[in-house]
Amino acid sequence: MLKTLAALFAFAAATLLAQPLPNEARLQQEIKKYETIVADNPRDIEMWHELAGVYHTAEMWDKAIEAESQAIKLHPKFAVAFYGRGKAKMSKQDYVGACDDFSASIRRFELRGGLDLYLTLEQPSDPYIDSYRSRGVALAHLDRYNEGIADLATALRLRKDDPRLLYEKGYLEEKAGRKDDAIADYQRSGLIYAEASAKKPAEECAVHLESLGAQSQAAAVRAKLDPKKPKSDLP
Numbered sequence: 001m002l003k004t005l006a007a008l009f010a011f012a013a014a015t016l017l018a019q020p021l022p023n024e025a026r027l028q029q030e031i032k033k034y035e036t037i038v039a040d041n042p043r044d045i046e047m048w049h050e051l052a053g054v055y056h057t058a059e060m061w062d063k064a065i066e067a068e069s070q071a072i073k074l075h076p077k078f079a080v081a082f083y084g085r086g087k088a089k090m091s092k093q094d095y096v097g098a099c100d101d102f103s104a105s106i107r108r109f110e111l112r113g114g115l116d117l118y119l120t121l122e123q124p125s126d127p128y129i130d131s132y133r134s135r136g137v138a139l140a141h142l143d144r145y146n147e148g149i150a151d152l153a154t155a156l157r158l159r160k161d162d163p164r165l166l167y168e169k170g171y172l173e174e175k176a177g178r179k180d181d182a183i184a185d186y187q188r189s190g191l192i193y194a195e196a197s198a199k200k201p202a203e204e205c206a207v208h209l210e211s212l213g214a215q216s217q218a219a220a221v222r223a224k225l226d227p228k229k230p231k232s233d234l235p
Contacts, residue, residue: 027054027057027058028058030054030057031051031054031055031058034047034050034051034054035051037051038051038067038070043074045071045074045075045078045081046071048067048068048070048071048074048081049067049068049071049078049080049081049084051067052064052065052067052068052071052081052084052085052088053084055067055088056084056087056088056091059091061088061089061091061092062092064084064085064088065085065088065089065092068081068082068084068085068088069085072085077108077111078108079104079105079106079108079109079127079128079131080105080127082101082102082104082105082108083101083102083105083127083128083130083131083134084127085101086098086099086100086101086102086105086131086134086135086138087134089101090134090137090138093141095138095139095141095142096142098134098135098138099135099138099139099142102131102132102134102135102138103135105127105128105131106128106131106132106135109125109127109128109131115154115157118158119157119158124158124159128158129155129158129159130155132151132152132154132155132158133151133152133155133165133168135148135151136148136149136150136151136152136155136168136169136172137168139151140172140175145172145173145175145176146176148172149169149172149173149176149178149181152165152168152169152172153169156169161188161192163188163189163190163192163193163196163198163201164189164201166185166186166188166189166192167185167186167189167201167204167205169185170182170183170184170185170186170189170205170208171208173185174186174208174212179212182208182212183209183212183214183217186205186208186209186212186214186217187205187209187214187217187220187221189201189205190202190204190205190206190209190217190218190221190224191220191221191224193205193221193225194221194222194224194225195224197225199225202221202222202224202225203222203225205221206218206221206222209221
């Protein structure tokens with residue numbers, strides 16, 4: 001089950017967020033640059049966080065955790081450092097530790113006014129939204145599906161109609177036996193992907209819909225993806 005979840009979320013991330021990794025030489029150059037900066041300026045919180053990000057890109061999870069921990073030690077209210085450390089722990093499959101860090105990140109982001117601040121007055125940042133999303137995924141890995149679904153629902157309140165979030169929420173609902181909810185989210189995700197001409201993820205949604213017996217919903221996604229052209233009356 002865990003392997004299936006990992007494959008799913010890897011697919012979703014690759015579909016929407018994949019960026020080309022720097023080549024090895026450039027990556028090592030970046031690591032050395034930031035290591036030099038923090039050696040010369042050990043109290044520079046932002047640079048510790050930047051160094052952690054480069055370690056993460058290099059899949060040096062332990063070093064990423066250490067660098068984020070150093071940033072947290074210097075500034076215990078630094079929300080994005082907790083978020084970054086949680087992502088590194090996720091990569092190590094430390095889902096309990098990741099949940100703790102994402103929860104800490106969320107609490108710090110919400111210190112100034114709670115969730116309502118970001119729903120009404122202030123544009124939520126990507127790390128804040130992804131703290132909810134990533135905690136939801138981590139909870140699913142711990143077989144706490146309903147809690148994970150609730151977190152993804154919150155992420156969707158912050159980023160309405162995000163097809164990736166809808167797809168992932170649908171998947172967790174499917175695993176939790178919440179068939180009707182899963183069908184609704186897969187269909188909505190598939191229609192949005194189809195509208196954007198994103199054929200592969202739209203088809204993935206249609207396949208899930210078919211597996212749940214939602215043939216008409218799957219057909220609606222495919223029809224949106226490949227609409228029939230009106231016949232011309234010209235000779």
